[in-house]
Amino acid sequence: MFEQLFIAIDVMFMCYMCMVYIRIYKKVNMPKREGTKRKHETEPESIHEQREFEDLWKQIFSVGTEWEHIDSLYTHNWNFTNLEKAFEQGGLLHDKKVYLFGSTEFQQDDEKEKLTCIPIIVAVVSPIPPSDKIGIKSVQRETEEIVNMKHMKMDWVPYIPLSKRASSIERVKQFQIFILQCVQRRAGLKQMTIDRIKKFDYCLPYIYNPFEEDETDNSTIVDIVYPPVVCTFDYEFDELEKFTNGLIDEEALCEDRMDEFKEFVREKVRELKRANRDANKKRKKAKEEMDQHKVTAFENMKVYKFYPVDSPDFAIRQKAKYVNRYYGKAHMVL
Known part of the structure; x- marks a missing residue:
């Protein structure tokens, strides 16, 4: 009976020593967590709050x-x-x-x-x-x-x-x-x-918007591309004969092409006047056909x-x- 009691005590002691050894091993070998703060010391993470119209x-x-x-x-x-x-x-x-x-x-x-x-x-x-x-x-x-x-x-x-x-x-x-x-x-x-x-x-x-005139509407300036001449002609202020002679004096236009050039400019002027008339007719028609709701919308x-x-x-x-x-x-x- 005493022999069995001593055996039981030895087993209990060995188990106790094993537990102590395991605790010592963990304490020595586990890496230290440096720089960590206690839970109540941790700084709260900054959360980006999205603005209503951010994207x-x-x-x-x-x-x-x-x-x-x-x-x-x-x-x-x-x-x-x-x-x-x-x-x-x-x-x-x-x-x-x-x-x-x-x-x-x-x-x-x-x-x-x-x-x-x-x-x-x-x-x-x-x-x-x-x-x-x-x-x-x-x-x-x-x-x-x-x-x-x-x-x-x-x-x-x-x-x-x-x-x-x-x-x-x-x-x-x-x-x-x-x-x-x-x-x-x-x-x-x-x-x-x-x-x-x-x-x-x-x-x-x-x-x-028929209530606002386009910058090009009723313009009097014609773009002239007549190689080698590239210029603009204002039919309201420029006199065609004087304008053409000026180009010849500057040697930008050959004299033997003078009549052909003047006819070219006249045709461009006719085209611009037709475009201005058509734009005015289009604007007038759009105003007449537009309902009051659209009229108010465009005006405001x-x-x-x-x-x-x-x-x-x-x-x-x-x-x-x-x-x-x-x-x-x-x-x-x-």
């Missing part, structure tokens, strides 16, 4: 921007908080129906070492879409095309602020912000002709142009009111 400018398509430049727009962290604040309480665009489209301009950086492509956002305040058309025109293209937006895979779509993106479709219908987007995918460009691709580069948001329409806010990386050197050949100048630049 607005990135959702807007930059119309007429060459495909190779579109990616470069997002390499810089442009700051459009001026546009965001315009939609807040008391802001310029708060509680108004607004249509937004993008474009780009090139400006030099502070060191004047390179040109930077900067995004521009244009806001049109209007109870109706300003237009469902796109103009395709550039210096390189002789003709001007006015086509439906959908022909270029563009359309006005509602913008949903970040905090409301879980809302139902019925609530989405109440939103007042519409942005121009393009669903053309880069991968699809490989299957297009060069001319079709270039059309995207030459696109301009189009509008026809406002156009605002937003540049990025200056940052330590890039400061905007110039701000211009000019939007494009169809919209003319913005009412305000911000």
Whole structure:
């Protein structure tokens, strides 16, 4: 009996020593956690709170921007908080129906070492879409095309602020912000002709407001391209005979081509006068056929142009009111 008792005591002692050994081994061999703080001493992580319209400018398509430049727009962290604040309480665009489209301009950086492509956002305040058309025109293209937006895979779509993106479709219908987007995918460009691709580069948001005269309407200046002569002729102020003799004296025009040149200029003047008459008829007809709701919309329409806010990386050197050949100048630049 005593023998069994001693054996039991030996086993218990050996188990105890094993437990002590394991504890000592862990204490010696486990790596120390240096620099750790107690739970109550840890600093809380800073959480970035998204602003209501933080991604607005990135959702807007930059119309007429060459495909190779579109990616470069997002390499810089442009700051459009001026546009965001315009939609807040008391802001310029708060509680108004607004249509937004993008474009780009090139400006030099502070060191004047390179040109930077900067995004521009244009806001049109209007109870109706300003237009469902796109103009395709550039210096390189002789003709001007006015086509439906959908022909270029563009359309006005509602913008949903970040905090409301879980809302139902019925609530989405109440939103007042519409942005121009393009669903053309880069991968699809490989299957297009060069001319079709270039059309995207030459696109301009189009509008026809019969209550505002275009800069070219009723113009008296004719562009003359009669190789080697390239000039302008103002039929209201320039006398054709004197104008032609001046070119001959400057040796820009051969004397034996004088009569041919004068007839060429006369024809260009006739074409411009016809274009001015047609434009005036078109404007008059559009006013007569327009319902009162559209008349009010066009008369009260406002156009605002937003540049990025200056940052330590890039400061905007110039701000211009000019939007494009169809919209003319913005009412305000911000």
